[in-house]
Amino acid sequence: MKDIKKPKPAKATRGRPRDESKNIAIIEAAVQLFLEKGFDSTSMDEVARVAGVSKQTVYSHFSGKEQLFSASIRAEIESRYPDTVLKKLEKRSLEGDMLAVCESFAGLLLSRRALSMYRLLVSAADEKPGLAKIFWESGPNEMEAKLEAFLQMWVDRGELAIDDIGKACNLLFTLLKGRAHYQRSIGLIDEIDDDMIKETVKEAIGVFMKLYKA
Structure with missing residues (x-):
């Protein structure tokens, strides 16, 4: 039986604050892809493409798919x-x-x-x-x-x-x-x-x- 790692808490970033509009776009893209393709078949590359940002930008906001999935759920419910x-x-x-x-x-x-x-x-x-x-x-x-x-x-x-x-x-x-x-x-x-x-x-x-x- 396979399992996935629990997402680690987001680390504090140094330098300029994260762009909130890009953050929203990334989460929206992730939700769309998770629901269309499932968790395993969704890649961070695809999330970046659908969100219209670079893969580096996605990783500057989220450390991995688990954290992105968690953030997507929280955004829907908060x-x-x-x-x-x-x-x-x-x-x-x-x-x-x-x-x-x-x-x-x-x-x-x-x-x-x-x-x-x-x-x-x-x-x-x-x-x-x-x-x-x-x-x-x-x-x-x-x-x-x-x-x-x-x-x-x-x-x-x-x-x-x-x-x-x-x-x-x-x-x-x-x-x-x-x-x-x-x-x-x-x-x-x-x-x-x-x-x-x-x-x-x-x-x-x-x-x-x-x-x-x-």
């Missing part, structure tokens, strides 16, 4: 973190916060890119179990921690009654994926539109509130 989403709200309430957080997270879970990544990880599970570990530690693990912190905040305010935050968080994940994730994963449906996401979120919040609203 904007969906509950604390990031909630900064955009003018008014705060349990219902409003739940709706904003759940719509954002469901939009990520049910996106075409997320479902393609899910398929990539499933297909690589036997030969490269380390890829799933990199994926999990690069975003979903922190997303789970942030969602738990979000729920705990409303428990502390007396509006949610939850004995096991971890269990409640896992239930919310499952509810937000709903039937749509499974159906899209196996190709039963071609697309998940905004209406399907909104309906899934509405049902998920309804069930969750019945169980945990104080």
Whole structure:
């Protein structure tokens, strides 16, 4: 059984700061290639070509494919973190916060890119179990921690009654994926539109509130 190395933390660079636009272009190219060709069949040369930069530039930003894969996952997920989403709200309430957080997270879970990544990880599970570990530690693990912190905040305010935050968080994940994730994963449906996401979120919040609203 083959495995891959866990990416090393990025080293501090000396001299001029990294060009953020090139960084974004490299990550976008990497995501595109990982999803189209898989992890093994994607090369740093191809990433450079698709991003429109030199191979040297790619390596000045990322030490290797593992670190680039990790950065790609983090870039996809960071904007969906509950604390990031909630900064955009003018008014705060349990219902409003739940709706904003759940719509954002469901939009990520049910996106075409997320479902393609899910398929990539499933297909690589036997030969490269380390890829799933990199994926999990690069975003979903922190997303789970942030969602738990979000729920705990409303428990502390007396509006949610939850004995096991971890269990409640896992239930919310499952509810937000709903039937749509499974159906899209196996190709039963071609697309998940905004209406399907909104309906899934509405049902998920309804069930969750019945169980945990104080």
